[in-house]
Amino acid sequence: MTQAALFSLREIEVRYGRVPALAAATLSIHAGERVALIGANGSGKSTLLRVLHGLVPHASGSFVGRVPARAQAMLFQRPHMLRMSVRNNVALALWLRGVRWRDAQEETLEALRRVGLEGVAGRNARTLSGGQQQRMALARAWALKPAVLLLDEPTASLDPTAKREVEALIAEAAHGRTLVFASHNLGQVKRLASRVVYLEQGRVLADLPAHDFFHGPLPEEARLFVKGES
Numbered sequence: 607m608t609q610a611a612l613f614s615l616r617e618i619e620v621r622y623g624r625v626p627a628l629a630a631a632t633l634s635i636h637a638g639e640r641v642a643l644i645g646a647n648g649s650g651k652s653t654l655l656r657v658l659h660g661l662v663p664h665a666s667g668s669f670v671g672r673v674p675a676r677a678q679a680m681l682f683q684r685p686h687m688l689r690m691s692v693r694n695n696v697a698l699a700l701w702l703r704g705v706r707w708r709d710a711q712e713e714t715l716e717a718l719r720r721v722g723l724e725g726v727a728g729r730n731a732r733t734l735s736g737g738q739q740q741r742m743a744l745a746r747a748w749a750l751k752p753a754v755l756l757l758d759e760p761t762a763s764l765d766p767t768a769k770r771e772v773e774a775l776i777a778e779a780a781h782g783r784t785l786v787f788a789s790h791n792l793g794q795v796k797r798l799a800s801r802v803v804y805l806e807q808g809r810v811l812a813d814l815p816a817h818d819f820f821h822g823p824l825p826e827e828a829r830l831f832v833k834g835e836s
C-alpha cells in the first residue's frame with residue numbers, strides 16, 4: 607500500500623488582495639522527499655511554502671496537511687531573531703513548544719554545537735553575521751526535531767563560503783526528514799533535491815524527479831528558465 611501524502615494540494619488558489627500568488631496549483635509531497643521549488647521572482651514559491659506551513663489561507667481548491675505546524679520548522683531568507691543571546695533565541699523556541707527551560711538549555715547547546723556556534727552562544731543574536739544567523743536559525747530548527755523542514759531561499763543572502771557551509775548543514779539536517787525548499791541556485795537544487803517543482807505565475811509547469819528535470823526534456827518555459835539561470 608502506498609503511504610498517504612504528507613501534503614496534498616489540489617487546484618489551490620491564493621490571492622493577496624487582488625494579486626494572484628498561486629493559481630490552480632496541484633501537487634502532493636510524501637515523507638522523505640526533498641523537493642526544490644524554483645521559478646522567477648514572484649512565481650509563488652514563498653506562498654507555496656506558507657500554504658504548507660498553514661500561514662496563508664487559500665481562496666479555492668483543497669489542501670490536506672498531515673503534519674501539524676508544530677512538527678514543521680520553517681526558515682526564511684532572513685532569519686527571525688529576538689534581541690537576546692543566541693542561546694536564548696534557540697532555547698525559547700523549544701520552551702514555547704513545551705520543553706522545560708533547563709532541558710531546553712541543554713538541547714540548545716547540543717544544537718549550537720552541531721552548527722558550530724557554541725563559541726557565540728552568549729552573544730546577542732543581532733550581532734551575528736548573515737551566515738551565522740542562518741546557522742542559528744538552522745540550530746533552532748534542528749533542536750525542534752521537525753518531521754518537515756521548509757526553507758525559503760535559506761542561502762540567498764550569503765557569501766559563497768557561508769553558502770557552502772549552510773548548504774552542508776541543510777543536507778545534514780534534512781537527513782531522515784522531508785525537505786521543501788525554494789531556491790534560485792540551480793547547483794544547490796541539483797545537490798539537495800530529489801524532485802523539482804517549477805512554478806511560473808503561480809502555476810506548476812513542471813514537477814519531475816531531479817534527474818529528469820536536469821537531463822530530460824522540459825516544457826518550453828521551464829527549459830528557458832533553466833537556460834537563463836545556468
Ligand SMILES: Nc1ncnc2c1ncn2[C@@H]1O[C@H](COP(=O)(O)OP(=O)(O)OP(=O)(O)O)[C@@H](O)[C@H]1O
Nearest residue numbers: 622625626627645646647648649650651652653654
Ligand atoms: N504580502 C503580500 N502582499 C501582496 N502581494 C504579495 C505578498 N506576498 C507576495 N505577494 C505577491 O504574490 C506573488 C507571489 O509571491 P511569492 O513571494 O510567493 O513569490 P516567490 O516565487 O517566492 O518570489 P521571490 O523569488 O521573489 O521570493 C507575487 O506577485 C508577489 O508580488
